Amino acid sequence: xxxxxxxxxxxxxxxxxxSIINCAxxxxxxxxxxxxxxxxxxxxxxxxxxxxDVSEKKxxxxxxSFNKSAKQFSLHIMDSQxxxxxxxxxxxxxxxxxxxxxxxxxxxxxx
Amino acid sequence: GAVxxxxxxxxxxxxxxxxxxxxRSLDFQATTMFWYRQFPKQxxxxxxxxxxxxxxxxxxxxxKDKFLINHASLTLSTLTxxxxxxxxxxxxxxxxLQGAYEQYFGPGTRLTVT
Numbered sequence: 001x002x003x004x005x006x007x008x009x010x011x012x013x014x015x016x017x018x019s020i021i022n023c024a025x026x027x028x029x030x031x032x033x034x035x036x037x038x039x040x041x042x043x044x045x046x047x048x049x050x051x052x053d054v055s056e057k058k059x060x061x062x063x064x065s066f067n068k069s070a071k072q073f074s075l076h077i078m079d080s081q082x083x084x085x086x087x088x089x090x091x092x093x094x095x096x097x098x099x100x101x102x103x104x105x106x107x108x109x110x111x
Numbered sequence: 112g113a114v115x116x117x118x119x120x121x122x123x124x125x126x127x128x129x130x131x132x133x134x135r136s137l138d139f140q141a142t143t144m145f146w147y148r149q150f151p152k153q154x155x156x157x158x159x160x161x162x163x164x165x166x167x168x169x170x171x172x173x174x175k176d177k178f179l180i181n182h183a184s185l186t187l188s189t190l191t192x193x194x195x196x197x198x199x200x201x202x203x204x205x206x207x208l209q210g211a212y213e214q215y216f217g218p219g220t221r222l223t224v225t
Contacts, residue, residue, distance in 0.1 A: 034214075036216070041221070042218055042219065043117075043217050044216045046213065046214070049212070089155070096143060096211055097160075098157045099145075099214055104154050
């Protein structure tokens with residue numbers, strides 16, 4: 001049973017465009033939703049995270065939108081750059097427990 | 112941001128030997144650390160949860176006698192792959208929990224068993 005579903009599997013965006021990755025979760029006990037960025041051969045890096053009492057969080061070019069009633073959240077990357085090309089993972093968790101990851105989205109930003 | 116290191120970054124060993132991987136939180140104390148395994152182009156698969164001073168909790172299907180985890184201090188957890196075989200070749204990544212929610216990952220260890 002996959003508790004966090006992520007889409008799309010891959011995404012190609014032109015430089016300067018907006019990248020959008022979506023995730024849906026099933027367990028309503030989850031109360032922390034981070035996004036991680038991973039480059040090949042490296043460990044995931046925490047990008048941005050949100051708690052369910054907030055509908056949106058923005059940090060620089062990265063924004064999380066959160067819809068508690070729909071049990072969905074998404075990552076928006078504004079003004080996408082070639083350096084953003086990486087694999088992005090959404091995740092969900094409760095305090096003190098392991099992350100439940102989505103399957104990942106491979107983003108390619110073409111110049 | 113918080114920093115987690117792993118050592119070694121790459122290791123090649125012969126089948127039947129054991130390999131130890133260290134995971135350290137460099138600028139914070141972590142009561143809880145996690146060990147993941149990642150196959151090429153796949154997501155991270157949780158292997159075990161490591162709590163300082165207590166036995167690790169293993170996920171279903173992970174052999175605890177093969178993957179020995181020790182969390183002897185608030186900044187160090189180790190994963191020992193015992194009697195390694197080629198099918199154990201993978202990318203092993205640890206994470207350390209800062210506070211209640213934020214998890215920071217190490218750079219990973221590429222294990223190749225020949």
